[in-house]
Amino acid sequence: MPHYSPERKExxxxxxxxxxxxxxxxxxxxEGISTATLYNWRKAARERGAVxxxxxxxxxxxxxxxxxxxxxETAPMSEAEIGEYCRQRGVYPEQIEAWKAACMGxxxxxxxxxxxxxxxxxxxxxxxxxxxxxxxxxxxALAETAALLILSKKAEAIWGPKDEDE
Numbered sequence: 001m002p003h004y005s006p007e008r009k010e011x012x013x014x015x016x017x018x019x020x021x022x023x024x025x026x027x028x029x030x031e032g033i034s035t036a037t038l039y040n041w042r043k044a045a046r047e048r049g050a051v052x053x054x055x056x057x058x059x060x061x062x063x064x065x066x067x068x069x070x071x072x073e074t075a076p077m078s079e080a081e082i083g084e085y086c087r088q089r090g091v092y093p094e095q096i097e098a099w100k101a102a103c104m105g106x107x108x109x110x111x112x113x114x115x116x117x118x119x120x121x122x123x124x125x126x127x128x129x130x131x132x133x134x135x136x137x138x139x140x141a142l143a144e145t146a147a148l149l150i151l152s153k154k155a156e157a158i159w160g161p162k163d164e165d166e
Contacts, residue, residue: 012041013041016042070089074096079093
């Protein structure tokens with residue numbers, strides 16, 4: 001199993017990043033390195049916080065995690081720094097702004113979904129309470145009916161069958 005220098009690994013990982021955005025399969029053919037090794041390198045680089053796109057070269061098709069990392073990286077930057085950052089990575093500043101808006105909107109959606117979930121839970125609890133009350137009422141009615149049936153059988157056993165003629 002060959003050992004690769006950290007400089008070579010970084011150079012190959014840079015080819016995965018924009019603007020090159022080469023796929024793992026392309027790099028494997030070009031560099032003569034197994035795809036499993038390249039996937040492991042990319043995973044390790046992502047864990048370190050590097051922005052490396054998935055299998056798609058188009059930034060609009062990146063995963064939400066990759067887009068969020070871009071938003072985080074560019075948050076403290078000035079407009080000129082963002083422009084340079086975008087040129088290096090092959091994305092447009094408008095895309096980063098759109099991703100930022102989507103991230104901010106996601107929190108609003110999460111709040112709305114939580115509110116809807118609480119309301120649904122409250123309605124379900126109310127329905128469960130009503131169903132339990134109905135069940136208790138029906139159990140009492142069933143117990144009463146069973147008691148009457150037992151009493152009528154005991155009365156029949158003691159006094160005999162009830163005649164319709166009497």
